[in-house]
Amino acid sequence: MSGENQGGAIVPYSEEAKKPVVYPLRHGLKPPISRLGISWSRGNSLRVTVFRQPSEDSENEVGGKAVEVRLDGRDGEISDAQWRRIAYGSVSPFALLQSRKNSFASLSKISSTTSPFDAEWWEYVLEYSKDISSLLGNQTSTTQSLIEDPKEVLKKDPEPSNLKAAWELMESFYADKLSQAWLPERLVDWLADYDSLFSSTQETVHSKLVDFQKDLVSLQVIEDEPKYWEVMSSALAVGWLDIVVKLLRLHGSYQLDQLGNRETENGLVEAVAVLISKMPRMRPELEAGKLGECFKAKPDFMKAWEKWRAQIAKLECSTFWIQCAHRQTQEGLRNMLQIMLGNTNNLCTLTCHWMELYIAHFLYIRPFTVGLESMYGLAQKCIQLKPMAASHRLMGLLIGILGENIEVVLAECSKGFGPWMVTHAIEVLTAGSHQADTLLHEERDNLGGISMEELHRLVYAQVLSSHPLTWQIAPIYLTSCIKQGMGLLEMLLYKQPVDHNQLLLKNLEICRLYELDSVSSNIMKHGKKGSGVYWLQQARDEARLNRIAQQMFDSVGRSISDENFRQWEGLIQLLGSEPKTAGGLEFLHNYRDFKKSLLQIRDGKTTDAARQAVESLISLMKNPCTPQRFWLPLLHDSLKLLNWEERPLLNVLQTNLLLNKLQELSIARLRPDFIEADLPPHALSSVRLALATNLGRTTLEEQ
Amino acid sequence: MAITGVRTPPQVHRFPQSKYIDAVRWLPPLSPLSKLAVLAIYDTDADSPSLETHSISLPASLTPHSQWTPPTRISSLSTSHQSLVAASTLSGSLHVLSSAMQVLLSVDENSGFHVGPISGVDLTGSECVSVGEDGRVNLVSVIGGGEFKRVYDGNGLVGFNCVKWASPTEFVTGGFGYGLQWWDLRRAGSGGPVLQFKGNFGSQGKASGMIHSVDIHPSRKHTCLAGGSSGTVFAWDLRWQQQSIVLSGVGTGEAVTHSLSESEVWEVQYDCHTKSSNISSSRVLPAMFCSEDGILAVVEQGEEPFELLAEPCAINSFDIDPQNPSDVICSLEWESIAIVSRP
Numbered sequence A: 001m002s003g004e005n006q007g008g009a010i011v012p013y014s015e016e017a018k019k020p021v022v023y024p025l026r027h028g029l030k031p032p033i034s035r036l037g038i039s040w041s042r043g044n045s046l047r048v049t050v051f052r053q054p055s056e057d058s059e060n061e062v063g064g065k066a067v068e069v070r071l072d073g074r075d076g077e078i079s080d081a082q083w084r085r086i087a088y089g090s091v092s093p094f095a096l097l098q099s100r101k102n103s104f105a106s107l108s109k110i111s112s113t114t115s116p117f118d119a120e121w122w123e124y125v126l127e128y129s130k131d132i133s134s135l136l137g138n139q140t141s142t143t144q145s146l147i148e149d150p151k152e153v154l155k156k157d158p159e160p161s162n163l164k165a166a167w168e169l170m171e172s173f174y175a176d177k178l179s180q181a182w183l184p185e186r187l188v189d190w191l192a193d194y195d196s197l198f199s200s201t202q203e204t205v206h207s208k209l210v211d212f213q214k215d216l217v218s219l220q221v222i223e224d225e226p227k228y229w230e231v232m233s234s235a236l237a238v239g240w241l242d243i244v245v246k247l248l249r250l251h252g253s254y255q256l257d258q259l260g261n262r263e264t265e266n267g268l269v270e271a272v273a274v275l276i277s278k279m280p281r282m283r284p285e286l287e288a289g290k291l292g293e294c295f296k297a298k299p300d301f302m303k304a305w306e307k308w309r310a311q312i313a314k315l316e317c318s319t320f321w322i323q324c325a326h327r328q329t330q331e332g333l334r335n336m337l338q339i340m341l342g343n344t345n346n347l348c349t350l351t352c353h354w355m356e357l358y359i360a361h362f363l364y365i366r367p368f369t370v371g372l373e374s375m376y377g378l379a380q381k382c383i384q385l386k387p388m389a390a391s392h393r394l395m396g397l398l399i400g401i402l403g404e405n406i407e408v409v410l411a412e413c414s415k416g417f418g419p420w421m422v423t424h425a426i427e428v429l430t431a432g433s434h435q436a437d438t439l440l441h442e443e444r445d446n447l448g449g450i451s452m453e454e455l456h457r458l459v460y461a462q463v464l465s466s467h468p469l470t471w472q473i474a475p476i477y478l479t480s481c482i483k484q485g486m487g488l489l490e491m492l493l494y495k496q497p498v499d500h501n502q503l504l505l506k507n508l509e510i511c512r513l514y515e516l517d518s519v520s521s522n523i524m525k526h527g528k529k530g531s532g533v534y535w536l537q538q539a540r541d542e543a544r545l546n547r548i549a550q551q552m553f554d555s556v557g558r559s560i561s562d563e564n565f566r567q568w569e570g571l572i573q574l575l576g577s578e579p580k581t582a583g584g585l586e587f588l589h590n591y592r593d594f595k596k597s598l599l600q601i602r603d604g605k606t607t608d609a610a611r612q613a614v615e616s617l618i619s620l621m622k623n624p625c626t627p628q629r630f631w632l633p634l635l636h637d638s639l640k641l642l643n644w645e646e647r648p649l650l651n652v653l654q655t656n657l658l659l660n661k662l663q664e665l666s667i668a669r670l671r672p673d674f675i676e677a678d679l680p681p682h683a684l685s686s687v688r689l690a691l692a693t694n695l696g697r698t699t700l701e702e703q
Numbered sequence B: 001m002a003i004t005g006v007r008t009p010p011q012v013h014r015f016p017q018s019k020y021i022d023a024v025r026w027l028p029p030l031s032p033l034s035k036l037a038v039l040a041i042y043d044t045d046a047d048s049p050s051l052e053t054h055s056i057s058l059p060a061s062l063t064p065h066s067q068w069t070p071p072t073r074i075s076s077l078s079t080s081h082q083s084l085v086a087a088s089t090l091s092g093s094l095h096v097l098s099s100a101m102q103v104l105l106s107v108d109e110n111s112g113f114h115v116g117p118i119s120g121v122d123l124t125g126s127e128c129v130s131v132g133e134d135g136r137v138n139l140v141s142v143i144g145g146g147e148f149k150r151v152y153d154g155n156g157l158v159g160f161n162c163v164k165w166a167s168p169t170e171f172v173t174g175g176f177g178y179g180l181q182w183w184d185l186r187r188a189g190s191g192g193p194v195l196q197f198k199g200n201f202g203s204q205g206k207a208s209g210m211i212h213s214v215d216i217h218p219s220r221k222h223t224c225l226a227g228g229s230s231g232t233v234f235a236w237d238l239r240w241q242q243q244s245i246v247l248s249g250v251g252t253g254e255a256v257t258h259s260l261s262e263s264e265v266w267e268v269q270y271d272c273h274t275k276s277s278n279i280s281s282s283r284v285l286p287a288m289f290c291s292e293d294g295i296l297a298v299v300e301q302g303e304e305p306f307e308l309l310a311e312p313c314a315i316n317s318f319d320i321d322p323q324n325p326s327d328v329i330c331s332l333e334w335e336s337i338a339i340v341s342r343p
Helices: A080-110 A119-135 A162-175 A177-198 A205-216 A226-237 A241-248 A263-277 A298-316 A327-340 A344-350 A354-365 A372-385 A393-402 A406-432 A434-441 A452-465 A471-478 A485-495 A501-513 A517-523 A529-539 A542-557 A565-576 A579-604 A607-622 A628-637 A652-668 A683-702 B185-190
Strands: A033-040 A045-052 A064-070 B011-016 B020-027 B035-043 B048-057 B061-068 B074-079 B084-089 B094-098 B103-107 B118-124 B127-132 B136-141 B148-153 B160-167 B170-175 B179-184 B195-198 B211-217 B220-228 B233-237 B245-248 B265-270 B287-291 B295-299 B306-310 B315-320 B327-332 B336-341
Touching: A080 A119, A080 A406, A080 A471, A119 A162, A119 A406, A162 A177, A162 A393, A162 A406, A177 A205, A177 A354, A177 A393, A205 A226, A226 A241, A226 A327, A226 A344, A226 A354, A241 A263, A263 A298, A263 A327, A298 A327, A327 A344, A327 A354, A344 A354, A354 A372, A372 A393, A393 A406, A406 A434, A406 A452, A434 A452, A452 A471, A452 A485, A471 A485, A471 A501, A579 A607, A579 A628, A607 A628, A607 A652, A628 A652, A628 A683, A652 A683, B020 B074, B020 B327, B020 B336, B035 B074, B035 B327, B048 B074, B048 B084, B084 B118, B094 B118, B094 B127, B127 B160, B160 B220, B170 B211, B170 B220, B179 B185, B179 B211, B179 B220, B220 B265, B233 B287, B245 B295, B265 B315, B287 B315, B295 B315, B306 B336
Parallel strands: B020 B315, B074 B118, B118 B160, B160 B211, B211 B265
Antiparallel strands: A033 A045, A045 A064, B011 B336, B020 B035, B035 B048, B048 B061, B074 B084, B084 B094, B094 B103, B118 B127, B127 B136, B136 B148, B160 B170, B170 B179, B179 B195, B211 B220, B220 B233, B233 B245, B265 B287, B287 B295, B295 B306, B315 B327, B327 B336
């Protein structure tokens, strides 16, 4: 599919998407199946509803079944809950890095000398990388038992994950500038931590060690066992020196009762052990418990290396070997010396896959390798010599990195580890090189004008927003997308269900943070009457509030004896004191006072209350906010006031006002759009009669 | 103002749960060496709610103890000194359980109890009061076997978010428009609240807000503590009904108050651990709140607020241990529990 015919798609489809993927369905229904229904379910799942053809003979059969199909091809090593934990944890480091990036950008506008590739900048990136890495699993276990088991050669590490292994590769090659000078040694450490990840598809040095560890307890004379020597040599080839030395010290000649007659043999074993532990390493430091001598400067290292090799060569030619009676020991030790001298054949047979062979080359054949180009060349050679049994996503990534092909690295991250990895790794990648920076930030027409960086963030945000617990994180990534982010954020917010208030408020909080006022006011419009009015007030939607006021008036105005009046009171109270925000509802507030007085009259017949009611009635009728269609119901409610027994309550002026309103109403009734109030047919005439009577009485009184 | 010296930061223990925690409450401990808490849990992937007790021994462990499956997601949780748990659901049912998660009583949503979700419950002694957005206020007696008594029915025209007992016959509710209502069962004949308060904290373009949580101190039942929108925490003293004392929030206008949070305050509680420097009956006792923007803090009238937690995600619920008030348990938006131990 080419870029042009993808039309409005924000996320372009990859070529792979065209390959059909088969998901077997286990619905357990007897054929014939007559109908299928397919709809989206939670997250990345499809809900497939399967219906059987209804038949008479099988009444007890289930008529249909709904099954969920998970579409994502996520690896099983990280559970959904763990993914969410990683997503939560990466928010803070990501946001911190973005804000630092922004302040760096504003600084570099002022002075052109600072560029984001300054020393200070990559320290921030390294800090970010370490924060992310710490989310992906524990560092090699630090809990060591006080009494060390001499026969436990392989420490039980918490299960390493491919994701963490991949992140560490990215960190070593792109984020950690200090490690650039000793990349081969970093790879040695990396393989020591993660070799077990390859054990599932093929034999590895790690798996050999695990197997041997099991046999170790039952072995009586360890040095007679050919496997002992083989495993040790393999471990030596990949540079696990501490394990090798530990194994060597299990040699029978160390036992006190044998020391006397195996003195020479023991001397040779110990000499090899010492040589191993003194191996010069081109690196600043070693973890506690690891063996070797560290050199930071290359000349020093070269000198030490030559000296060390000379010592090995000297031991190799020593005459002591003839005096060594134990054949296996003699052969085994000399084999190990051959490894240290860089015998290609030995290294090739003792390692299990190209990466192990590659490490062996760094350690014993080409310890002075520098630069990605030569590292890449060496990797190609090793792959030819000892290909892996099955392709592995970590190897794809490593080759991409060594080949200095940013696009391949991105593709491998995406394919092997998903959108989370790409989005977060991009930060490390762009810090690593100008080339990556330009490539990822360049706006591309085939992506609808957005950059690769933005594309991947958008994809990740989509993944986050597909889950009810992680969608709240999506805005953090969306707002870092300059072009499409805010638009998608608005869509995301509109799409969120607002089942209950708490969820709604959480949505609104995001609107507040990102200043999306129009979205928030739209989200607010839902709910029950009481809360509905509340939300409309919050949204400042006067038109809707007015409409509600009319509806409310209809229900409240029906009859004064309505038992529900007290409840309306609460609602009107809510509306009351903020005339501006309540809009046309202001008259409801007056109406409440009017109703209250009427109720009091009904209960106790006090003239004071009646006077108050009249005042409310007049202010209601005077107020231009009071809609015309409520005039008649109001007047009809006040019949009792108009016909007050003791004395007329309205003066001439007031009665005239009401009569005028009544007149206006009679004219309005002739218009076709007039809405007739829900009142008895004689309402108008009885109001008119009452007003006329009142006018008569009040005129008489005033005279 | 008292000199607030450098305070030792509290110890925080976090327990990731991999499920959403809707609410947390302490329960009286089963043994002297461990603590007990009840969690309202919701598994989003399986769409299944649960109510679980966990025994906690600090610093490191949180172990599930007993469990019960409610019909729908839990909307509000309340515990009593007698180790009883009252839980209301989004579908409108109410359940009272023992701390071993044995159901003692259930009020079905189909019995005309509430319409829609119950938003607040409070359990004291043997009486449980429930309120909802439907505007109903109901009383359930734990010894009454599932019968309920309707105190008020607002028919959805008014709605309540939270409720708290003040005495065996009085309680306070909170709802929309920063509204607080005081109810007295002895004067139930009147059909509505005895006293009402409507806050006016509108400023910065915010029209109004709602109350999410109320609390009443047993020794000062005339002062209601309330927390709600826009980071507002205030006290309403029944003796001066028309005013309120703002402890935190954006909105009092002229008087600049301390404000740690600008978003929803989900829960408030009087904090008996923080010793007030000025114990006069006219001063509001120290209070703790948690908020949508991830703040757990102590506020006191006329004092600098003190932040216990500032999380990157919302703190949805918290509870101060009545047995040992230095310990606070809270539930975080990102599927975890945090226990804050104050020195």
